[in-house]
Amino acid sequence: xxxxxxxxxxxxxxxxxxxxxxxxxxxxxxxxxxxxxxxxxxxxxxxxxxxxxxxxxxxxxxxxxxxxxxxxxxxxxxxxxxxxxxxxxxxxxxxxxxxxxxxxxxxxxxxxxxxxxxxxxxxxxxxxxxxxxxxxxxxxxxxxxxxxxxxxxxxxxxxxxxxxxxxxxxxxxxxxxxxxxxxxxxxxxxxxxxxxxxxxxxxxxxxxxxxxxxxxxxxxxxxxxxxxxxxxxxxxxxxxxxxxxxxxxxxxxxxxxxxxxxxxxxxxxxxxxx
Amino acid sequence: xxxxxxxxxxxxxxxxxxxxxxxxxxxxxxxxxxxxxxxxxxxxxxxxxxxxxxxxxxxxxxxxxxxxxxxxxxxxxxxxxxxxxxxxxxxxxxxxxxxxxxxxxxxxxxxxxxxxxxxxxxxxxxxxxxxxx
Numbered sequence: 001x002x003x004x005x006x007x008x009x010x011x012x013x014x015x016x017x018x019x020x021x022x023x024x025x026x027x028x029x030x031x032x033x034x035x036x037x038x039x040x041x042x043x044x045x046x047x048x049x050x051x052x053x054x055x056x057x058x059x060x061x062x063x064x065x066x067x068x069x070x071x072x073x074x075x076x077x078x079x080x081x082x083x084x085x086x087x088x089x090x091x092x093x094x095x096x097x098x099x100x101x102x103x104x105x106x107x108x109x110x111x112x113x114x115x116x117x118x119x120x121x122x123x124x125x126x127x128x129x130x131x132x133x134x135x136x137x138x139x140x141x142x143x144x145x146x147x148x149x150x151x152x153x154x155x156x157x158x159x160x161x162x163x164x165x166x167x168x169x170x171x172x173x174x175x176x177x178x179x180x181x182x183x184x185x186x187x188x189x190x191x192x193x194x195x196x197x198x199x200x201x202x203x204x205x206x207x208x209x210x211x212x213x214x215x216x217x218x219x220x221x222x223x224x225x226x227x228x229x230x231x232x233x234x235x236x237x238x239x240x241x242x243x244x245x246x247x248x249x250x251x252x253x254x255x256x257x258x259x260x261x262x263x264x265x266x267x268x269x270x271x272x273x274x
Numbered sequence: 275x276x277x278x279x280x281x282x283x284x285x286x287x288x289x290x291x292x293x294x295x296x297x298x299x300x301x302x303x304x305x306x307x308x309x310x311x312x313x314x315x316x317x318x319x320x321x322x323x324x325x326x327x328x329x330x331x332x333x334x335x336x337x338x339x340x341x342x343x344x345x346x347x348x349x350x351x352x353x354x355x356x357x358x359x360x361x362x363x364x365x366x367x368x369x370x371x372x373x374x375x376x377x378x379x380x381x382x383x384x385x386x387x388x389x390x391x392x393x394x395x396x397x398x399x400x401x402x403x404x405x406x407x
Contacts, residue, residue, distance in 0.1 A: 102365045185370050191389055
């Protein structure tokens with residue numbers, strides 16, 4: 001069982017490569033089509049889920065809390081799919097939430113600048129400079145988005161096992177290289193990596209439950225134990241911890257919830273000034 | 275009579291072998307436990323084991339070295355690595371060097387039994403008592 005998570009500066013190009021690899025290896029292919037299913041299961045519209053994958057929260061747009069909730073639902077579903085079988089995944093930000101899972105081959109595909117320029121500005125005949133600026137702006141926007149959503153830079157090559165530039169090699173060669181790499185022993189699933197994936201799934205499920213009420217919660221899972229760290233005032237610590245324990249304790253397989261409430265210095269300071 | 279699966283277990287913490295040996299023996303395996311990696315390697319040179327379970331972080335000789343020695347002597351032997359210092363880079367290194375499985379500590383005896391049962395099956399000698407009673 002191996003998983004390939006593809007990230008690309010061009011959705012169209014990433015999809016083409018993902019589909020070709022899945023066909024070549026006989027793996028299932030997963031992309032934004034799955035948002036329909038997530039929407040049906042969570043009650044969140046497909047449009048909002050897509051927005052969470054593409055836009056950085058802003059004062060006039062989507063709030064950071066909403067984005068965190070939507071992304072948690074996507075993460076939970078995608079990891080659930082990863083636990084089932086051999087999968088090629090593209091366009092669902094998986095490379096950012098399964099970074100520590102050893103049997104996920106993370107691939108970054110950089111498309112040909114001309115192709116990308118045409119995709120970003122369809123129908124426009126841009127000069128070389130204008131195209132370069134447009135691509136640069138797009139890259140910065142993705143960098144901001146990934147840092148905000150997962151505290152990771154999507155454009156940083158060190159977050160990937162493989163970076164392929166389609167400006168240098170053909171699509172079919174890229175597909176062949178990825179398919180070959182997935183056969184390396186180091187990308188084989190093992191008890192530890194499967195446990196990491198299962199823990200990520202549990203943590204994602206806890207986030208879907210907690211984020212609407214505690215958007216700043218940091219969640220980690222280790223087998224049946226879930227650790228939650230969140231901010232709170234001294235007087236509400238006990239109550240908050242009890243609520244979190246009750247909410248997360250309902251997840252099947254979770255038998256211990258550890259809650260750490262750290263002092264909310266800003267709220268405390270604001271209250272003392274009143 | 276079915277051939278017994280022969281297992282060598284190496285961990286410098288005595289409690290690990292003491293606790294896991296009976297659990298693995300109940301599966302129908304013949305188990306030898308070692309705490310000293312030098313003694314374990316000496317035994318590996320003398321005898322061919324079907325499955326080797328080794329800790330990674332040990333004084334003097336580490337589990338990766340044990341893995342390399344086992345695979346050099348007997349490529350068919352399945353090596354299961356266990357460690358309290360599990361990280362993606364270490365897991366990948368172990369698999370690259372031929373480990374069959376990699377388990378993070380703490381783990382339950384059942385988790386190890388599952389990994390041993392899977393390894394025995396891959397060797398073509400499925401265990402009769404691989405399911406927890």
